[in-house]
Amino acid sequence: MKARFLISRFDLQLDTTPRLQEYSVDVPKGSTVLECLNIIKWTQDGTLTFRMSCRSAICGSCAMRLNGHAKLACKTQLSDVLIDGAVTVEPLGNFKVIKDLVVDMEPFWASLKRVKPWLKPDESVEYERERLQSIEGYKKIEDASTCILCASCYSDCNVLSVDERFLGPATLAKAQRFVYDSRDCDAEERLEYLGGANGVWDCTHCAECSTRCPTDAKPLERITELKAASMAHRIHGNNGARHVLAFRESIPGKYPGTGGGMINENYIPLRSVGIFNISGLLDLIPVGLRMFMRGKQPPMMPHYIKKFPEIRKMFSRFKEYLK
Ligand code: SF4
Ligand code: SF4
Ligand code: FES
Structure with a gap:
């Protein structure tokens, strides 16, 4: 089968913008995208640059964007990504490109370091041997432990596209692995950090x-x-967190003027910013004024929906469940 590859070419030392270069390849049946890139490199253009190592979806080094979305080239069958006989191959997004499909991963590693991805044991206890994790405990951290640090998630994260300070998906997944590990004694401190600026709530x-x-x-x-x-x-x-509380208080009605079974859109922003956060509240004024000018202001009092008593019951049952 013949296939066309539109591959992004760029050299940080020489170019200002990337360009797409076209290659035509006679592809053996059942080839992965990585195998095709190797055919191009070994038989047509030795200057084409990309990363790879394991060729078994383990090392995470061959992540790149295929038709605009991040994938592992060694795990992707070419036939699954061909559109009209062609595929576009580009480097991961949200990274600076060094050459062709190779990006500078430094911001990714730096972000990981910010969440201290190692176990912090209780220093006051003298352990006589290694501490084993229970099967039940392991189940809580098993999924996060399968991360191969390929950065596909980092590449396609919408928040990172506009704010590079965001911790990012892989880093937060790694943080979950330590917060939920019963052998770590720093969950509280970790959560304080993760709840701050550029953390979980920015997702x-x-x-x-x-x-x-x-x-x-x-x-x-x-x-x-x-x-x-x-x-x-x-x-x-x-x-x-205040935003979550605002919803929880607003729907069943914790304070007079809230509740009714629907969210109270006047209460939500005030509670989310913090009732005593004067500068935060002042920041809301222009938005409020714009809404008012365009006739979009929410009603002052909450709407009461017919099944409100049932909703209240659901909330109290949930409260009981949480105890
Ligand atoms: S969490 Fe992100 S870095 Fe880890 S395997 Fe998934 S996509 Fe790759
Ligand atoms: S869900 Fe959150 S972390 Fe994941 S890509 Fe979207 S914004 Fe980024
Ligand atoms: S080469 Fe290792 S994950 Fe693809």
Whole structure:
């Protein structure tokens, strides 16, 4: 089978913008994208540069964007990505490109270091032997442990595209692995850090990371678990946690003027920013004014929906369940 490859070419030393170069390859049946890239490199153009090592979806080094989405080239059958006989091959997104398909991974490693990805034992205890993890305990950290650090999630994360300070999906998945490890004694401190600026609450739940992840690490699921742990540890001193509380209080109606079975859109932003956070509240004024000018302001009092008593019951049952 003949296939066309449109491959991004760029040399940081020589070029200002990347260009797509076309190669035509006679592809043996059942080839992966990586095997095709090797055919091009070994038979047509030795200057084509990309990373690879294991060729078995273990080392994570061959991640690149195929038709705009990050994938492992060694795990992807060419036939699965061909569109009208062609595939576009580009380097991972959200990274600086060094040459062709090779990116500078330094920001990715730097982000990982920020969450101290190692076990912190209880220093006051003298351990006589290694501490084993129970099967039940391992199940809580098993998925995150399958991460191969390929950075596919980092490449396609929408938040990282606009804010490089965000910890990013792989780092947060790694953090979940330590927060949920029963042998680590620093969960509280870790969660405080993760709940701060550029942490778990900055994720917009777009799910790109979990869709692109080639393993069971599935970062969005791990981020959700971190948020749950954060709330369980009552780490509420940040906008994200306050936003969750605002929903929980607003729907069943914790204070007069809230409740009714639907969210109270006047209460949510005030509670999320913090009732005593004067500068945060002042920042809301321009948005409020713009909404008012365009007739978009929410009603002052909450709407009461017909099944409100049932919703209240659901909330109290949930409260009982959490005890
Ligand atoms: S779900 Fe969150 S972490 Fe994952 S890609 Fe989207 S914004 Fe990034
Ligand atoms: S979480 Fe998944 S996509 Fe992200 S680096 Fe790990 S294995 Fe790759
Ligand atoms: S070469 Fe190792 S994951 Fe593809």
